[in-house]
Amino acid sequence: MAAKAHSTATLRLSVGSLRIAHPITVPSGPVPATEILPALQGLVNAVVAAAEQGQAISCRKGCGACCRQLVPVSRTEGERLLELVRALPPRRREALAGRFAAAEAAIETAGLGERRGRSDRDLSTAYFALGVPCPFLEEESCSIHPDRPLICREYLVTSPPERCASPTQEGVAPLAVPKVSMAARGLQDEADDWFPLAMLMAWARSRPRKAARRTGPEWVQRFLGRLGIK
Structure with a gap:
C-alpha cells in the first residue's frame, strides 16, 4: 500500500499577544x-511554549491534583482516545474500563451527568469537589x-503544586x-x-457515527477559522 502524501507549511499566527x-x-x-489531531496537538504545544517564556512552571510528574478537574474534550478528541483505548493490551483495557465505570457512576450519582441548567463554571466546581480521578491517571501521573x-x-x-488540591483553588496561579483547544469543539459539525x-465510555455508547472526510489542509483551515484566523 502506498504511503499517504502529506503537506507541510509554516503557520504564522497571532494568538492573543x-x-x-x-x-x-x-x-x-x-x-x-482524527488524523490531523497530532498536528493540532503540536500547534497547541507551540502556543503553550510561547506563553511559558520566562515563567517558572511548577507542574511535575506525580502531582495529579489537576487530573481531578473536569476535562472537556471535543468529539474529535473523543474518537482519537477511543482508538487509543482499543489499541491497548487486553489487561490494561480491562483495568481502564473499570476506572471509567467507577468515574461514570460517581458522576451520575452526584447528578453531574446532565449539563442542562448549569453554567460550565458551576459544573466544574461541583465536579472537582467529587475528587474523581481521570481514568487515565496512574500513580498520580x-x-x-x-x-x-x-x-x-x-x-x-x-504556584506551588500542593495548592492545586485545594477545593477553593485559593492561591493557584495558572499560566495565562x-x-x-476550544477550536476543536464543533470542528466536524x-x-x-x-x-x-x-x-468517554458513556459518550461512546451514543456518539455520532457519521464522520466527515476533508483534506488535511482543509481541516487546519477549519480549525483556524474557529479561532477567528483566516
Whole structure:
C-alpha cells in the first residue's frame, strides 16, 4: 500500500499577544478529523511554549491534583482516545474500563451527568469537589501524556503544586495561555459539543457515527477559522 502524501507549511499566527511560527504537517488527501489531531496537538504545544517564556512552571510528574478537574474534550478528541483505548493490551483495557465505570457512576450519582441548567463554571466546581480521578491517571501521573487532551496541555501553574488540591483553588496561579483547544469543539459539525473526559465510555455508547472526510489542509483551515484566523 502506498504511503499517504502529506503537506507541510509554516503557520504564522497571532494568538492573543503571542506571535507563533510553527511548522505543521498533515495528510494531503481526504481523511477523518482524527488524523490531523497530532498536528493540532503540536500547534497547541507551540502556543503553550510561547506563553511559558520566562515563567517558572511548577507542574511535575506525580502531582495529579489537576487530573481531578473536569476535562472537556471535543468529539474529535473523543474518537482519537477511543482508538487509543482499543489499541491497548487486553489487561490494561480491562483495568481502564473499570476506572471509567467507577468515574461514570460517581458522576451520575452526584447528578453531574446532565449539563442542562448549569453554567460550565458551576459544573466544574461541583465536579472537582467529587475528587474523581481521570481514568487515565496512574500513580498520580498521566498514562497517556503524549496523547493527552488539548486542554490539558494548556493548564499549567506557576504556584506551588500542593495548592492545586485545594477545593477553593485559593492561591493557584495558572499560566495565562490562549485557549486554542476550544477550536476543536464543533470542528466536524457545528452541533458537536464537549463532554467530560471521564464520561468517554458513556459518550461512546451514543456518539455520532457519521464522520466527515476533508483534506488535511482543509481541516487546519477549519480549525483556524474557529479561532477567528483566516
